[in-house]
Amino acid sequence: MAGNSREPxxxxxxxxxxxxxxxxxxxxxxxxxDIADRSGLARPTAHRIIGELVEWGALFRTxxxxxxxxxxxxxxxxxxxxxxxxxxxxxxxxxxxxxxTLATVHLAIRDGDRVLYLDRxxxxxxxxxxxxxxxxxxxxxxxxxxxxxxxAPPDVQERVLGNLTRVTARTVTHRGHLEDEMRRVHRDGFAxxxxxxxxxxxxxxxxxxxxxxSVAAAIGIVVPNLHRDRARLIAALAxxxxxxxxxxxEQT
Numbered sequence: 602m603a604g605n606s607r608e609p610x611x612x613x614x615x616x617x618x619x620x621x622x623x624x625x626x627x628x629x630x631x632x633x634x635d636i637a638d639r640s641g642l643a644r645p646t647a648h649r650i651i652g653e654l655v656e657w658g659a660l661f662r663t664x665x666x667x668x669x670x671x672x673x674x675x676x677x678x679x680x681x682x683x684x685x686x687x688x689x690x691x692x693x694x695x696x697x698x699x700x701x702t703l704a705t706v707h708l709a710i711r712d713g714d715r716v717l718y719l720d721r722x723x724x725x726x727x728x729x730x731x732x733x734x735x736x737x738x739x740x741x742x743x744x745x746x747x748x749x750x751x752x753a754p755p756d757v758q759e760r761v762l763g764n765l766t767r768v769t770a771r772t773v774t775h776r777g778h779l780e781d782e783m784r785r786v787h788r789d790g791f792a793x794x795x796x797x798x799x800x801x802x803x804x805x806x807x808x809x810x811x812x813x814x815s816v817a818a819a820i821g822i823v824v825p826n827l828h829r830d831r832a833r834l835i836a837a838l839a840x841x842x843x844x845x846x847x848x849x850x851e852q853t
Contacts, residue, residue: 616642620650621659621674630667675735687818688720690848691809694841695722698822701837705730705823707806709745711753712737714760716746719818728802730823741779742768744804745819747792751783752808752816758783771796791835793827803827807838810846817849 611619623631623639631639637647651668654660658673688708695706705723709716715737723730732738740746740753740761750761765774773779786792786808793805806821820842822834 616640616646617650617654620647620654624670630663630669632667636668672735686850687845691720691818691820691841691845694844695720695820698722698820698837698841699724702822702824702834704728705732707732707745707821707823708818709743709749709821710818711740711746711749711757714740714757716740716743716749716819718745728823728825730802731799738798739766739768741765741774742772742794742798744792744794744806744821744823747779747782747794748786748806748808748819748821749816751786751792768798769796769800771800773797790839792821793831795827801825805831805834805838807835807842809842809849811849811852812846813852815852817846820845 619640619642620636623636628635628639633644633648633651636642636651637644640647642650651660655662655668655671658671660668660674661671662668687710691708695708698704698706699722703724705721705728707718708720709718711717716739717737718732718734721732721734732743738746740750750758753761762776762779765776765779766772767774773782782792791805791807793803795803798804802823803826804821804823805827806819808816809818809820811817820838822838824830824834827834
């Protein structure tokens with residue numbers, strides 16, 4: 602047996618990949634024992650590999666002692682052609698919106714049952730937000746997330762609607778109300794939140810579509826309130842979304 606692995610003949614690379622493969626949509630935070638069990642590696646071997654991955658930045662050890670995927674692995678993933686291309690195409694449009702509003706602007710895609718933030722533009726005058734590039738937040742509590750949820754496959758919608766957790770006192774957790782909002786996204790072309798992810802922060806978001814009409818991503822903007830500027834912000838986002846969509850490569 603090679604290198605204390607439970608699997609005969611495993612190489613160093615295959616053991617390392619087995620540790621990384623232990624993480625998935627349903628297993629985002631794992632203990633050492635969890636990783637050893639899910640990777641099929643002996644605990645001492647898993648511990649050694651985990652230590653090297655933490656040192657490199659591929660994994661991060663939380664305060665509880667468990668492990669999550671690290672930022673360096675996320676940044677490496679951004680080099681994949683689909684995500685890096687989308688970010689590069691969207692970047693000037695996000696910058697234009699930020700320049701006109703000085704508010705936080707987001708680019709996001711759906712990652713399983715969460716919203717994944719690919720890019721963010723903000724400044725010192727922007728409303729403080731909890732999102733970061735690479736962060737994954739609830740679909741039902743964010744503007745970009747609601748857009749992506751509205752166009753998600755039925756099985757994703759069912760899972761999310763069946764587990765509507767409260768983030769703030771204003772988070773929509775009533776299934777019927779959220780279903781109404783999803784229908785409005787299809788009808789009106791935008792989603793909004795009012796202090797649902799963090800107090801003092803409201804958002805509007807619109808879909809970014811491929812040329813065939815399918816939704817590739819969502820862009821959104823975060824402001825202190827939507828009382829007067831909602832229509833103007835939606836119009837600006839819609840123009841940017843159309844520009845991004847026109848520049849996306851055709852799907853194969």
